[in-house]
Amino acid sequence: MSEISKEELTKKVISDRPHVVILGAGASRATCPDGDKNGKKLPLMNDLVKCLNLESKVLEYGMEPKQDFEDLFSFLFDAEAFEETKELEKIIYGYFKSLELPNTPTIYDHLVLSLRETDLIASFNWDPLLLQAYRRNSNKGIRLPRLAFLHGNVRMGECKKHNRSNYVGEICERCKEKLEPVDLLYPITTKNYAQNNSLKINWDRFERHLSKAYQFTIFGYSGPRTDEEAVSIMKKAWKDKHSDKILADTTIISTNTNDEVYEHWKHFFHSQYYELVDDFYKSDIAKYPRRGFERSWENNMEAVFVEENPIPKNLDFPALWSWYHQFVETEYRYRIKNPFPKPPKWYKNRI
Template identity: 30%
Template structure:
């Protein structure tokens, strides 16, 4: 097994990928402003008419689950519908680039309910063999993920019966999501990479209050990681990235380098696609400039030879 790079995605990564809306002009939101989406307009009016407060989605979820289960079920259904509907634009996006910039030793762990990273993986697998792409996992579930007793995949791929919908890890204190077989399997993947990653990148993830138990769990795992050299935090500007760094300072004890990035283009992933770990602490490692307006063809002209090198090494091991 080679050294590993773990990338953890939060809502900000989806927003950065579709800043002008998705393929159909739809936008993504963080949990804090989710109810601003037009998808929830009539629902908000309904719950406000019943004197539920809607300014705190986490509190609303807990209150509805305890006091009005039909309304809670309606809300969860709307959330699933909203995030299942998002589609990547036709152009080469940040998530496409992210998928191509990591190796099969690496993992992308998405806490997002949308499946944009799955879409990116699927369309990039048309250009690069799947065995050369990173592992994907969804510890909070995914609106388009389905599973059976052997596999998990996307609803966009399978149409046959016998598949179960992934749960969505709604912010409800009473529900033990990890007892679900799918969610549990996804946490096993995250647990492994948190213990064994040489580098961790948080992209658009701000560690919301509802994730506090998850963060404590990750902290316990990370304490067992003796090889992590660098943590990067990507947000939409440096000030916000520094705020997140402060929120995630609990992880700093295990590494010498907690590095906030002003945006994706300042990250090691953007500067050193498929070679992020080779560049750690290597001051002689040359940084190539990859313009953010590059097409897929232009980007492949850079990373294609790197993938060929990796493929040759794998073939020689067989």
């Protein structure tokens, strides 16, 4: 088997086919395993009540506090306990809004730097950590992927009148008004994503990328029970559109066992084949940053062994940015030869 060295791989860009990454609560927890900058825990659905000290509140509602937040919230909503659900929403919004990334590089910093401008990170998380990582790695001469927030986000703002979305508090370029916070989507059984305009923009962006994608990574997201609509949209855009592309890669980053993961996602895969890793740094994104397509193509289609070029985990920010600059020139030359078509209307909503 012939071999491509990491230096040769760095100098190779052969396609704009996107890599789509989905993030669930498990990804934010893995990014801050010991809590955020101030030690606040990143909750999962099954320990949200405990992390936010909501036990006594939930008991007041006459409910069992040791249950999954999805079940709890869905039940209250279905029972039309709107005073209670409103109160919970307010507490949750405030908690998530207060979360902050530590000052040193985290998994989210490595993730945004390791994908290219045609890739997409679609997050189900309300917390602001991904946006904080995006912002502090912007304008460093390295083009970052696009983002979509599928359940809303505490740092996202919108102008409903002009369909603009950006960081909350920034100005709409059309009416010069401040962007208003977007609604968060809480776990209720029927979500009807299309009803909310800002969410629809994010879901459309996600579908558009996924239907063209060559690689798909699911990180810390188990496809919750109340999210049937999400799973069916993903199935349509990935599995059905790619029925001829058996070699398209799916990776799952999860600390669950193989059997549990397979049970969650079995209707979604082309075959039983997918790669399961229990740590972000074992995934292809971390082993072949910014060259995932090229690695996969050389390896699977050309049967060439490709040397790994792993993210250096322990560098501080300036050293990290300068490490990522090894990729920039080749990407720039590729873009000159393959310019983007005239940007469509939706391009305005850049983040």
